[in-house]
Amino acid sequence: MTTQLNALQRYVKDQNLDFAYLSDPTTISYFSGYEGEPHERVLGLVVFPEAAPFLFTPALDAEDARNSGWSDDIYSYQDHQKPWEMIAEQIKQRTDGNDIAIEKDHLTVDRYESLQDALGFVQAADITPEIQKIKVIKSEDELKKMQIAGDWADKALEIGFAALHEGVTEKEVVAEIEYQLKKLGNEGMSFETIVLFGDHAASPHGVPGDRKLKREELVLFDLGCAYKGYMSDTSRTIAFGTPSDKAREIYDIVLQAQTQAIESIRPGVTAEEVDRAARSVIENAGYGEYFTHRLGHGIGKSIHEFPNIMEGNPLVLKEGMCFSIEPGIYLPEVAGVRIEDCFVVTKNGCEPFTQTPKQYREI
Amino acid sequence: MTTQLNALQRYVKDQNLDFAYLSDPTTISYFSGYEGEPHERVLGLVVFPEAAPFLFTPALDAEDARNSGWSDDIYSYQDHQKPWEMIAEQIKQRTDGNDIAIEKDHLTVDRYESLQDALGFVQAADITPEIQKIKVIKSEDELKKMQIAGDWADKALEIGFAALHEGVTEKEVVAEIEYQLKKLGNEGMSFETIVLFGDHAASPHGVPGDRKLKREELVLFDLGCAYKGYMSDTSRTIAFGTPSDKAREIYDIVLQAQTQAIESIRPGVTAEEVDRAARSVIENAGYGEYFTHRLGHGIGKSIHEFPNIMEGNPLVLKEGMCFSIEPGIYLPEVAGVRIEDCFVVTKNGCEPFTQTPKQYREI
Numbered sequence: 001m002t003t004q005l006n007a008l009q010r011y012v013k014d015q016n017l018d019f020a021y022l023s024d025p026t027t028i029s030y031f032s033g034y035e036g037e038p039h040e041r042v043l044g045l046v047v048f049p050e051a052a053p054f055l056f057t058p059a060l061d062a063e064d065a066r067n068s069g070w071s072d073d074i075y076s077y078q079d080h081q082k083p084w085e086m087i088a089e090q091i092k093q094r095t096d097g098n099d100i101a102i103e104k105d106h107l108t109v110d111r112y113e114s115l116q117d118a119l120g121f122v123q124a125a126d127i128t129p130e131i132q133k134i135k136v137i138k139s140e141d142e143l144k145k146m147q148i149a150g151d152w153a154d155k156a157l158e159i160g161f162a163a164l165h166e167g168v169t170e171k172e173v174v175a176e177i178e179y180q181l182k183k184l185g186n187e188g189m190s191f192e193t194i195v196l197f198g199d200h201a202a203s204p205h206g207v208p209g210d211r212k213l214k215r216e217e218l219v220l221f222d223l224g225c226a227y228k229g230y231m232s233d234t235s236r237t238i239a240f241g242t243p244s245d246k247a248r249e250i251y252d253i254v255l256q257a258q259t260q261a262i263e264s265i266r267p268g269v270t271a272e273e274v275d276r277a278a279r280s281v282i283e284n285a286g287y288g289e290y291f292t293h294r295l296g297h298g299i300g301k302s303i304h305e306f307p308n309i310m311e312g313n314p315l316v317l318k319e320g321m322c323f324s325i326e327p328g329i330y331l332p333e334v335a336g337v338r339i340e341d342c343f344v345v346t347k348n349g350c351e352p353f354t355q356t357p358k359q360y361r362e363i
Numbered sequence: 364m365t366t367q368l369n370a371l372q373r374y375v376k377d378q379n380l381d382f383a384y385l386s387d388p389t390t391i392s393y394f395s396g397y398e399g400e401p402h403e404r405v406l407g408l409v410v411f412p413e414a415a416p417f418l419f420t421p422a423l424d425a426e427d428a429r430n431s432g433w434s435d436d437i438y439s440y441q442d443h444q445k446p447w448e449m450i451a452e453q454i455k456q457r458t459d460g461n462d463i464a465i466e467k468d469h470l471t472v473d474r475y476e477s478l479q480d481a482l483g484f485v486q487a488a489d490i491t492p493e494i495q496k497i498k499v500i501k502s503e504d505e506l507k508k509m510q511i512a513g514d515w516a517d518k519a520l521e522i523g524f525a526a527l528h529e530g531v532t533e534k535e536v537v538a539e540i541e542y543q544l545k546k547l548g549n550e551g552m553s554f555e556t557i558v559l560f561g562d563h564a565a566s567p568h569g570v571p572g573d574r575k576l577k578r579e580e581l582v583l584f585d586l587g588c589a590y591k592g593y594m595s596d597t598s599r600t601i602a603f604g605t606p607s608d609k610a611r612e613i614y615d616i617v618l619q620a621q622t623q624a625i626e627s628i629r630p631g632v633t634a635e636e637v638d639r640a641a642r643s644v645i646e647n648a649g650y651g652e653y654f655t656h657r658l659g660h661g662i663g664k665s666i667h668e669f670p671n672i673m674e675g676n677p678l679v680l681k682e683g684m685c686f687s688i689e690p691g692i693y694l695p696e697v698a699g700v701r702i703e704d705c706f707v708v709t710k711n712g713c714e715p716f717t718q719t720p721k722q723y724r725e726i
Contacts, residue, residue: 040667060655063695064566079657080674104473109465110489112472126473175545182538185573188555203426210548292423294442304403311443332426 018097150353381460513716564699
C-alpha cells in the first residue's frame with residue numbers, strides 16, 4: 001500500500017468510519033496507482049479501517065488494473081450487470097456499519113442514491129477535504145514529474161513562438177505545437193491548447209479559430225503538458241510586430257502583478273494575500289474590472305485542483321504546495337494579456353516549473 | 364427559445380415543478396445554444412413553468428454567453444462570490460415553490476447540498492430521463508452535423524492508414540492523424556485517438572505508446588471528430604502484412620457480428636435484441652468471453668449518451684435515434700479487433716455516418 005493510501009486508511013480509522021468510497025478516477029489513481037478512465041462506467045476504490053481496500057472496475061478495464069501494480073483485490077462488472085449491488089455485496093462481507101464517507105465533489109446524486117439504496121444508509125460524510133489535505137503537499141517524486149511536465153511546456157512555447165508568421169491561423173499554430181510535441185514523445189496536453197491573436201485574446205476562454213495573424217498584434221498562449229499523469233500549465237503573451245501603446249501598457253502591468261505575487265509567496269502567507277499582491281497592482285493601474293478571475297489554482301494530477309489562490313481564501317501556504325499564478329487583463333477590442341507559471345512553495349519562497357522568459361518581447 | 368427548450372418548459376409545467384436546475388454543460392448547450400466549459404466553476408440553466416429561463420455563468424464566460432445568441436437573462440459570479448446564494452436569490456424572485464428537478468446523472472452531491480441549503484428544500488426529482496427522451500431523437504439539423512462529423516472521421520482513417528509503415532510508433536500515427544486534420548480545419552477530436560498495434564489492441568482501453576509497427580500485425584484505430592458540437596465515432600482494424608490465422612479468424616467473426624447487428628436495426632426492435640444479434644455470432648464462434656463490453660452507445664453532442672445498446676435494455680428503437688455498433692474480440696497475446704460505425708435509425712432500417720470499407724484488408 002502506498003504511503004498516501006496508508007494515511008487515508010488511518011483517517012478512516014481515526015474518524016471511526018466503516019468505509020470510504022472513492023469515485024474520482026484521479027483520486028483513485030493517486031491512491032492506488034491505477035490510472036483508469038471509466039467514462040460513464042463505474043470505477044470505485046473502497047477503503048476500510050482494518051480490512052484491505054479493493055478496486056471495482058468495468059470488466060474491460062480489469063486487465064489494465066491488474067497490470068497496474070495494485071496488489072489487493074479487484075472486482076469488476078460487465079455492462080449488463082448491476083455495479084452498485086456488486087459493490088454493496090463486497091462491502092457487506094467486510095462491514096455491516098453505516099458510517100460512510102464519499103467524495104462529495106465528485107459523486108453524482110444518482111450514484112449516491114444507488115449506493116444508499118444498495119447499502120441502506122441515509123447520509124454520508126464528505127472525505128474530499130481530507131483527500132485534499134493529503135494531496136496538496138507534493139512528494140519529491142511528484143515534484144520531479146511536475147518539473148518534467150513543466151519542461152515539456154517550455155518546449156511547447158518554443159515551438160509555438162517559432163510557428164508565428166503573418167497569415168498563420170490560431171488553429172494552425174495549435175496543430176504545429178501538438179504535432180511537434182507528439183513527435184518528440186510527449187504523452188499529451190493537459191488541456192485544449194489555447195493560442196489567440198490580438199483582441200480575440202480578450203475573451204479569457206476564447207477558442208482558437210481561423211483568425212489569421214496580422215503584424216502589430218499580441219499573441220496569447222496558454223498550454224500545458226502531462227508527464228506520467230502530472231500536469232503543467234503556463235501562459236505567455238508575446239508581440240508579433242509592435243502592438244498599440246495600450247497593449248504594451250497592459251503587458252507591463254500584468255508582468256508587474258505576477259512578479260509582485262511571486263515575491264509574496266512563502267510558507268505562512270495566505271492564498272488571499274498572494275491574490276491581493278497581484279490584484280492590487282492591476283487595480284491601482286485602473287484595470288481591476290478587466291481581471292475577471294482568481295489569481296491561480298492548485299495543480300498536480302489534475303490541471304485544476306485544491307487550493308484556489310483567490311480573494312476570500314484564508315488557507316495558509318505550506319512547503320510542497322503547488323499552484324499557478326496567472327494574472328490577466330482582458331481589454332475588449334484591444335488585447336488580452338495573461339502571464340502564468342506554476343510554482344512549488346519552498347522553505348523560503350517558491351520555485352517555478354516553467355522557465356520561458358517573461359520580459360516583453362517582439363518577434 | 365428553441366423547440367427543445369420549449370418542450371422542456373412544457374414538461375416542467377405539466378409535472379407541476381416549480382423549476383428545473385440543469386448543470387451539465389452539454390445539456391445546457393443543447394437547450395440554450397451556449398457552449399460553455401466552466402471546468403470546476405458553476406454553470407447553470409434554470410427553467411421555470413412560466414417565467415423565462417435564465418443562464419448562470421462564471422464572470423469570465425459571461426461575454427461569450429451573451430454573444431452566443433441566448434436572449435434571456437444571464438447572471439454571473441466572480442470567483443470570490445457565492446454562486447449558490449446568487450442562484451437562489453434569482454430563483455426566489457421567480458418562485459417560492461420547492462418542487463424541484465435536477466440532473467441527477469450530473470450534479471455532484473456537494474453542489475446538490477449547496478442548492479438544498481440555499482433554497483431550503485429536502486428532495487429533488489430527476490429530470491435526466493426527460494432530457495434523454497428529448498435528446499435521443501435527432502433533428503434534421505443535428506443529423507446533418509453528425510454526417511459531417513462522420514465524414515471527418517472517414518478522412519481521419521484515410522490519413523491513419525497512409526501513415527502506417529514499418530517502425531512507426533502508435534503515438535506517431537496518432538500525431539499524424541490529428542495534425543493533418545487540424546491543418547484541414549477540423550475543429551477537434553471527439554476523444555483521445557486510439558491506434559494500437561498487434562496484441563496491444565487486446566486491451567480495449569489501451570493507450571497509444573512507443574510500440575513500433577512490425578509486419579504481420581493487425582492495427583486497431585478508434586477515433587472520432589467533432590463538428591459544431593456533434594460527435595462521430597468509428598473503429599477499423601486493418602492488417603499490416605499477413606497476420607496469424609487466429610487474428611484473421613477473429614476479424615471475420617467481428618465483421619459478421621457487426622453485419623448481423625446492422626441488419627437487425629429498425630424501428631420497433633429493442634436495444635437488447637440488437638446486442639443479441641451481434642453477441643450471438645461471437646458466442647457461437649466460441650469467443651463470447653472476449654467480447655467484454657456492450658455493443659454500442661448513444662451519440663450526439665456527447666460521445667457516449669443515452670441509449671446503451673446492450674443486454675438488459677428493453678428500449679424500443681425509434682426513427683432518429685443514433686448510436687454506435689461496435690463488436691470486438693480482445694484475445695490476449697494475439698490481437699484485438701473492433702469494427703465500429705454510428706448509425707441513425709431510419710424508417711425501415713438504419714444509415715451509417717461513416718463509410719470507410721470494412722472488408723478485411725492487408726496493406
